Amino acid sequence: MTALVEQLKGGLDAPICLTWELTYACNLECVHCLSSSGRRDPRELTTAEAKAVLDQLHDLQVFYINIGGGEPMIRRDFFELVEYSIGRGIGVKFSTNGAFIDADKARRLAAMDYLDVQISLDGTDALTNDAVRGTGSYATAIRAMDHLCDAGFVERNGPFKISVVVTRHNVDQLDDFEALADSYGAQLRITRLRPSGRGADTWHDLHPTNAQQRQIYDWLLVHGERVLTGDSFFHLNALGPENLPGLNLCGAGRVVCLIDPIGDVYACPFVIHDEFRAGNVRDGGGFGRVWKQSELFRKLREPQSAGACASCGAFDACQGGCMAAKFFTGIPLDGPDPECVSGHGELAVEVGAGSAPRPMMDHSKPPRPTPVALGRK
């Protein structure tokens, strides 16, 4: 396995895990949104441009894409693009808040081969979920899952996914999430909260405490084979002798990348920032050239220094953690993960606080005007 991981660090001929945010438009305004979504970007790829990208991904033999947003179903050509992708042999997994899945759309989704749906949910009750994802979003997600269930999605396409970002406030609900997934014949997917996008401002209040990180690790040791994680918790491997299931490496620019709604290619979905932009699919040579030849990706595929963590006995287990988490908390990329389980990150976060780069590409909706209280000064 180790030899394989070394190979993967050197990069693949095409990404394994390619996320494509189709739009920055979203009906919700989740406080941890990694892409600061809300408003559509006028430079968004057209239908024809998006299909041209899918043609390139087909030529590169990309097996599947992860479609996200924003809310991807807001795009009027959503089904057209999904059908085109599947027609070209590229499977589609897409993330949605479920607002646009009615009975009719659920039947349409259930009728498609090679399609996975991930419904985002951050609490097993409305109170917990809506605090992060907005009023009414819990009911919306449940309704969408009911529609998928009624449409026979699970019987025909296999389990849809319930996708959870683990926070300080829902970490105690992991068993409940799994029970909820089981009740639908669905599968649970849990991922790590990153200080990306609007998450940069909320991460400090939402990220799990160190004691809760132990709780997540222990839970995953028991449930890990049944639960998807996007391999996002590998920094927790430093907690014990046993590694969590998964590849245990930062895949940014190596096996993972992001195409954003305007065609910019970033090293991973959590680093929407100029420093990690490798190129644009509209450039000559398209996505393939960016993936194979960008200077940034070449650098990320070189052996990385363990830096400040070189003397730590756990480095082999945690690999220094998540690049995006370090970047947006002002920690050098060869420094400790801000959630280093040995506590090495806490001081680094304090030191880095003032210097943390701000996320770019903010598409948040303008703040609502606050009601003016008349007659009082």
Next chain:
Amino acid sequence: MTGEVATPPLAQRALGLHPQVALRPEPFGALAYHYDTRRLVFLKHPDVVRVVRALDDHATVAGALAACDIEPGRHAAFERALTSLIESEVLHDRTR
């Protein structure tokens, strides 16, 4: 699996790439993706990839190994690799 007929030894079986599996060459060998199980499998040696690709053109595993010039001393290791690929449904028994 019917369980009624004893499975012949692996070397005598007619295997093939599962129709729902795509292979993509990579520097270390190949990546296999199963569109039904949505599982990604690593083929960790170029010779394994050659044998896997040859299986469909040969009546038996032994025939494919011979056609790919795999030395007899390596056959046990290849049989283990192929067995694991059967378990992950990358390979299946072709109907004869």
